[in-house]
Amino acid sequence: MTDIPRITGVLSPVVTPFGKDLAPDPERFVRQCRWLLSQNVGLAVFGTNSEANSLSVEEKIELLDRLVAAGLDPARMMPGTGCCALTDSVRLTAHAMKVGCGGVLMLPPFYYKGVSDDGIHASIAEVVQRVADDRLRIYLYHIPPMAGVAFSLPLIERLLKDFPRIVVGIKDSSGDWNNTQALLDSFPGFEVFPGSETHLLDALRKGGAGCISATANVNVAAISRVIREWQGADADALQDGIARTRGAIQKFPMVAANKAILARVRDDPAWDVVRPPLRPLAAEAKAQLFQALEALQFDFGRRVATV
Amino acid sequence: MTDIPRITGVLSPVVTPFGKDLAPDPERFVRQCRWLLSQNVGLAVFGTNSEANSLSVEEKIELLDRLVAAGLDPARMMPGTGCCALTDSVRLTAHAMKVGCGGVLMLPPFYYKGVSDDGIHASIAEVVQRVADDRLRIYLYHIPPMAGVAFSLPLIERLLKDFPRIVVGIKDSSGDWNNTQALLDSFPGFEVFPGSETHLLDALRKGGAGCISATANVNVAAISRVIREWQGADADALQDGIARTRGAIQKFPMVAANKAILARVRDDPAWDVVRPPLRPLAAEAKAQLFQALEALQFDFGRRVATV
Numbered sequence: 354m355t356d357i358p359r360i361t362g363v364l365s366p367v368v369t370p371f372g373k374d375l376a377p378d379p380e381r382f383v384r385q386c387r388w389l390l391s392q393n394v395g396l397a398v399f400g401t402n403s404e405a406n407s408l409s410v411e412e413k414i415e416l417l418d419r420l421v422a423a424g425l426d427p428a429r430m431m432p433g434t435g436c437c438a439l440t441d442s443v444r445l446t447a448h449a450m451k452v453g454c455g456g457v458l459m460l461p462p463f464y465y466k467g468v469s470d471d472g473i474h475a476s477i478a479e480v481v482q483r484v485a486d487d488r489l490r491i492y493l494y495h496i497p498p499m500a501g502v503a504f505s506l507p508l509i510e511r512l513l514k515d516f517p518r519i520v521v522g523i524k525d526s527s528g529d530w531n532n533t534q535a536l537l538d539s540f541p542g543f544e545v546f547p548g549s550e551t552h553l554l555d556a557l558r559k560g561g562a563g564c565i566s567a568t569a570n571v572n573v574a575a576i577s578r579v580i581r582e583w584q585g586a587d588a589d590a591l592q593d594g595i596a597r598t599r600g601a602i603q604k605f606p607m608v609a610a611n612k613a614i615l616a617r618v619r620d621d622p623a624w625d626v627v628r629p630p631l632r633p634l635a636a637e638a639k640a641q642l643f644q645a646l647e648a649l650q651f652d653f654g655r656r657v658a659t660v
Numbered sequence: 661m662t663d664i665p666r667i668t669g670v671l672s673p674v675v676t677p678f679g680k681d682l683a684p685d686p687e688r689f690v691r692q693c694r695w696l697l698s699q700n701v702g703l704a705v706f707g708t709n710s711e712a713n714s715l716s717v718e719e720k721i722e723l724l725d726r727l728v729a730a731g732l733d734p735a736r737m738m739p740g741t742g743c744c745a746l747t748d749s750v751r752l753t754a755h756a757m758k759v760g761c762g763g764v765l766m767l768p769p770f771y772y773k774g775v776s777d778d779g780i781h782a783s784i785a786e787v788v789q790r791v792a793d794d795r796l797r798i799y800l801y802h803i804p805p806m807a808g809v810a811f812s813l814p815l816i817e818r819l820l821k822d823f824p825r826i827v828v829g830i831k832d833s834s835g836d837w838n839n840t841q842a843l844l845d846s847f848p849g850f851e852v853f854p855g856s857e858t859h860l861l862d863a864l865r866k867g868g869a870g871c872i873s874a875t876a877n878v879n880v881a882a883i884s885r886v887i888r889e890w891q892g893a894d895a896d897a898l899q900d901g902i903a904r905t906r907g908a909i910q911k912f913p914m915v916a917a918n919k920a921i922l923a924r925v926r927d928d929p930a931w932d933v934v935r936p937p938l939r940p941l942a943a944e945a946k947a948q949l950f951q952a953l954e955a956l957q958f959d960f961g962r963r964v965a966t967v
Contacts (some may be wrong), residue, residue: 375786378682401772406744406769406771406772408747409747409748410744411747426893437714437744437937438713438714438715438719438729439714439936440715440716440718444716462936462937464714464770464807465708466805466806466808468937469937469939470937472937472939473937475937476937497772498773499772500771502937584909590910601918606774607909624937629769629782629785629786630768630769630776630782630783631775632777632779
């Protein structure tokens with residue numbers, strides 16, 4: 354569709370580290386992002402798993418600026434920029450463009466429920482017109498279980514028709530493989546990222562662009578391997594492995610579970626802090642999570658190395 | 661519980677006027693608020709019906725400052741200050757206190773679903789501690805159909821125990837009279853405002869503090885009369901009247917319907933503008949709404965007078 358190189362493969366909605374005062378911790382954030390890039394994982398910062406909606410626009414702008422200032426490649430960044438308020442979405446999207454991000458992940462405005470496709474279309478259209486940047490690449494963020502507002506197939510069709518070079522992809526966190534399949538079947542060339550690795554191989558076989566998954570924070574190597582070797586003889590076994598790991602983790606609240614694993618892997622309890630309304634895992638839940646992962650031979654050691 | 665005079669009676673989640681460029685229109689906003697105060701209606705600005713969650717924190721601060729600068733009494737204001745992000749809720753609540761607002765209406769952080777009571781408690785606790793103002797009066801905003809996150813009875817009990825002089829009331833927009841009744845029965849002295857006038861008389865008879873209703877933007881006189889005359893012989897007939905009017909309006913999207921009525925009452929089409937993701941009423945819907953209201957002898961004339 355366009356000549357700008359696209360973000361593909363595995364992306365991580367990077368978990369956001371906080372200090373004891375619940376302020377974002379830019380040093381740890383930069384370190385985690387640098388490490389992910391070194392593993393060839395793209396940076397879907399400010400996703401659901403990043404507690405992005407517990408951060409103010411100013412906090413997100415500051416964190417994004419810190420990544421760029423640290424020399425991380427903005428072309429590999431796809432920050433979440435869709436907010437409830439039109440003016441916030443415009444401000445954050447324009448800033449992402451200003452620093453050269455490869456794309457943005459756009460939630461629909463998510464407070465008002467039962468809104469029309471027409472209303473969501475109008476929101477996206479306003480963002481596109483106000484940001485007014487030819488480089489803008491929007492990936493729709495479809496996550497009805499959290500947002501309570503959806504990007505329907507007819508709405509996507511309309512957005513693709515009206516903004517063909519700008520609306521280029523979607524993260525499908527519906528958790529519904531039928532929806533992912535319908536997206537892949539309906540819109541050839543549209544870059545479809547399942548929001549979890551549970552159906553990654555199925556998606557790749559139908560032309561999926563990769564996946565944007567919370568657990569890419571902690572299970573990078575195994576997920577990346579499925580993407581590299583999806584046409585190989587072991588693909589199904591590899592897929593089975595990452596799906597089982599995902600299954601073990603998602604029995605617990607996803608953000609807290611990821612942070613608990615990171616705290617152990619990095620040997621750094623600071624990672625255990627979440628911002629309200631989320632809560633860290635209780636000791637018992639953490640023990641259960643670790644036990645389940647150990648039973649799956651999850652490697653708690655290999656990601657200790659810091660960059 | 662405290663010696664600060666309380667906001668009681670009818671409050672309006674004031675609709676926010678926008679210009680053609682979708683920027684808030686402070687002049688019309690001040691005029692509408694002044695008129696509501698002249699009708700003895702309190703100002704629950706930045707509610708759901710105000711499209712508050714389509715406004716940035718900066719836009720809300722600016723509008724609040726304009727009201728105060730125009731000489732409107734902040735003691736009669738109960739701005740909505742609960743945002744998704746802790747830092748936004750703190751900033752907006754602190755600002756409301758700075759300008760002397762009588763209270764704040766606090767949504768729970770509403771992006772993350774399935775959060776624990778403990779997590780919502782932690783959010784409120786952080787706001788209370790960070791704002792650190794003895795004058796702070798929090799009215800919880802319970803609107804699960806929109807927010808997807810609720811203030812449960814056990815959570816309210818805990819908040820009342822931990823913040824007895826600060827958490828003083830609730831707007832119950834559950835639409836479930838059983839919940840309103842349980843609140844009134846469970847927490848004597850807690851100020852319970854039903855989020856609509858549909859069960860206003862029932863609530864008043866059980867000690868309710870008044871109501872905070874979207875339609876108070878357009879049906880002030882009739883709703884206020886129920887509050888003034890709830891012990892009189894005509895109370896049930898008056899209640900029946902406001903419930904029927906409410907029923908006619910809420911067949912349509914509430915914000916757009918209120919704005920359509922205001923545009924007609926004020927003979928000012930500028931009121932018809934909503935911000936995406938909301939959409940204005942189509943001409944046909946507007947005609948149906950007006951017809952239904954005319955059939956109920958709704959008075960489109962009396963509120964033309966501007967202050």
